[in-house]
Amino acid sequence: MADSILPNEIRSVPSVLIRRDLRSVSVQGYARAYRMVIDDVSGKFSRISEHAWQQLHGDRVDPSLSTQAKVADWTCERLESPSNPSKPFNFLAIQIPLGSIDGIARRLAPVSGFLFSPVAILFWMSIIVASIAVLVSRSEAWVASLRLLPVYLRSANAFGIGITFLITKVLHELAHAVMCRRMGAESKSVGVYLFCGVPCPYCDVTDVWRIANPVRRAAVMLAGIYVELIIAASATWVWVLADDPAARMYAMNLILVCGISTVLFNANPLMRYDGYYVLLDAVGSTNLRREAREAFESTIIARIAGKQYQKIRRSDKIAIGLSSYHIASTIYRTTVLFAIAALIVHVANLLHLSVLGIGLVCIVAVRLMAAKTKASISVLQGKGSWMGVSKWRRFAIVSTPAVLLLLILFLPLPRYREVAGIIDAANSSSVFLPPSSQISKIKAEYGDHVAAGDRLALLTDETSRIEITRLEGELRLANMRGELARRDALDRPKVAEQWKTLQAAEESVGALLDKAKKRLAETQVHSPVSGVVIPPQATTPVDEPNQSVWLASFAGTVYDSRQPFCRIATNEERQAMFWLDAKDQRWVTRGTAIRVRIDYGQREWVDTKIESVSQMSEDRTSVTRDAVYRVICPLPTLPHEPLLDSIGRSCVGVVKLPSRSLAADFVNMLSEFVSGG
Template identity: 30%
Template structure:
């Protein structure tokens, strides 16, 4: 059917005819009788009220619109649609291809338009969004029917009771072994494990969608389509179970919507039970990955009511508002219409509490959609070593194409209506756009600056070897209190001792020759021998210092801190290697890990008191003394690494022989915070804290720019490291 401009048509003279392939059936919604309309070939569903349905039933291709209005008024009285309402209904029918003029052909049913309205000049953009590419599988209906017959027993009453019991047992296990469960999460942050998590997640999503398909067919529906959708090149499975709208019971639709989450939670519960029973470290790690991907990710993503996932459809049926998103968008448009034009249109069919709930949901969903779009834009711009910025810009243009078209269309309509009627909308809309731009680009957003920190002993308390050799004797143990002058270790270096003995022997021989030359009054020989004597003395001095250092003596009174000291017996140490720490409880400091994005603000706190927070201790104070001038990717303490339960993500060092086996993903600056004697005595070494440095006041645009820059740097660095 050729497209027409609906605003230029004369509906009073041209009768309409409903499409011949439509299906209708009545349902009760919120205590009212309504009718659903289905286009079977496109799997699209619509809902109309009883009054609208009665008006539609009169459109037989021979009755004109005024005649249909008169017949409807005779049956409905004051509840009948007005002439203006009838025109609006007819435009809606034509736009959604539910009807056509009697002189035109029946609407065509093109498969690629199954998920939207009639084709427009902008619809091709939606089909080529690089953020969301859908690829249907051929003959998916037969495949889904075969799988449903095999998996139908999964949703039997006995299987559901068993699954719920398994989930309850898993919840009890998590509560009883929470410390072990939370400690196992550290390994998930390792970059080498991301591939395993991704593969498990993709596999579980296939199972998730299969559960929807099985539940839908068990409830009497059918799966019209199945396939793969690529979200930022990541493959995900999907199934079209829109036939659920044929089910009159909303509880049946809720069962279908929750089937995928239920199956994933059962898998997570079974994995958690096995995790608690097995002793194998490898098996525990694999099972823990399965628990997180099947349990936590399901609750975070699929149960999210702000996106059109399972949680959204469950909520829509629970509050009995099937078209929740459309109603929410309409409520926001009504508010904007009132702000721009002063006219207020309110839908009383929702009732009092639903109307306010739907509006609040619409605002929350809009904000969430903005957050998701920005997050996808940031993620896409750092893909392919930064070349993903092209994908990000293409996706952003496609997202903004329709809103921009609507805005310009509305402005054109306002200007055509006359200058006096367009003054208020233009002024209000310009003010709103200016306010939005100010909020994004210029408005400072105070955010607390809090960085991870760790308690460590002062650098001067660490004893380093002043010579090289093998540790032959250990005279102390970890935690032992020693006094100044006590022997701690004995290092053996026979080559060094032999070299010193040879020099001493040579010195003694030179001393004898010097005496002989003195007795013979040989002045020239005396001068040569004295020069040799001075040279030998100069050579022996550092050797004597190194030989004396073979006995490691405590320089102060304190406690020995060396957890693996006994294991170093017989190990080789080079000059400058750390041996152990001898410190008192007052010899501690706090090392703060300061990111590049906040280091400029933190520098303003040099010499000032800062706040230290820990869940184990009350709030404490310290003083920021210095910040290292250069950033580093070396860990200040292993306690801060994610592998040890800390907050910092790490990666393996490029050089396997490196003493520090882990590196930070992003370079950081180290800050030294002095502690009071009382705080130093209370805080144990290795304790993780958060250090607060007031607030930062950057705008949203500045923070997004810093985030993209940081991710870009990380992508470039990973490419450089791989090369």
């Protein structure tokens, strides 16, 4: 325990009776020798200096040391009270032991040399370093595929992703257990640790404290991270070498789960995972978090609270280091907590389980607030070290963070809505084709300048073709009848009259046939106005991959007359189109200022205003079929790019919404939730 802080006072009390079932091992730490006390009943491990341990077993003992022994449950009297009232059951961090994997670890340990022998470690570490170098050198491609990740996650099997996560974490825990065996200790139970309801496997390797060598202890604690990094490194090479996009996305998923999350959580000493215990061992501490908090109180709080504050003032390097650790870990844990809360609400929303998500987050918030309030009240009441500090000072110290918190909650913060859109021509007229027309020849191409009346395409007219066939048949019949009448007319004058009529009919059919043939040859599509030929609608290649890039590709096809064939842009003006959520209609409407970012190789920001707003329609791309509306805003002339190149180019619009405080955001979210919005 924290023996170094205790003043060496002479007053001592008769020794307490220390439990005989406690096992203890003498450990050589980095700095000094200490004793590791193993409590098999509670499964707890504690560290105490050799000197203090001997004192506990002597006749007289320091009273504070005796109290600490009682708190640690080392004395016989404490053992009789089964529950520890000072530590209520924490349902946000539930540990469920499932059994031991030591049997498997014992069998795997002799054959794990390819991973854990010194030569293997050297080999794999160089692979990991090479993979990191590859990832850094290809960061651009990496970021690009990271953008596609949400698309992949939406389309991928959630079950498969969950299984991947589980398998890698099980391998992580198995690595701890195997390394434990290789180093001569045994792992205890494995199980599931529920942190805010998020399951995560764990492996109890507290037996590691039996190992005298600090490097070997560190090896056990880092084995899990090491194996995950090997998986991430292998995935990196799959990502680099594979052709199949699905395999690449899966590899990316593995890199994120095994590489990034491991470094952010497991290796990070600010979280209470592997990295924390390595640091704890390295600085020879028993409870780094508590010692850091105490150091913070002795260095910073003691200076704010003044001379009457009953805690020893410290300004040594270790105390300053520990205080910095305390501040960093507090900020980090708060950030992670907020991120998890946001994630839970988001995921719950997607699963239509908002009640559960918001409920869980509220419970966490209330618990945290309750703990903070309790601590503040004890400061206000002048309890503990605050006993001598004046009332006003105590009040100021408690109220300052409270006021800051209220400011953060109620200060109106600027809000922005970012929407994706595309660029289109501002002024154009559509060219439609007659129903079921077959295109025989294309006379113009996208980007061509045409004058009003210019030919755009030639059509094969189906009705004229049928008419010609019919007229040709009729003409043949008329010819035949005419021939018969001519032969009869040689001796009968009455028939000669009839023959003349038949000849006239034959001539008129011939004329009709000529006309139909002419019409067939001359079915033309003309441009209604002068301007530039542009595609029928602005679509990005991502929207409709089958959309043709060239008009020429329509030659010989039957065109759907419901769609425009093409459009003629009458001038160079462009506009941006955005689709917004129906909920935004309150803020984003005609006349609202909008900033548009256009990506032309280099990015350009343009300030403009919303010019027109469409009716509500259903978003076909959305799974939940949200109501959307379209807004159009004019863009200034962009001289450095031809109009055709701009059409279908994606852009981003940013609209400033009225400022709102975090508290109002929360209330709004609740009211939306209550009204079922």
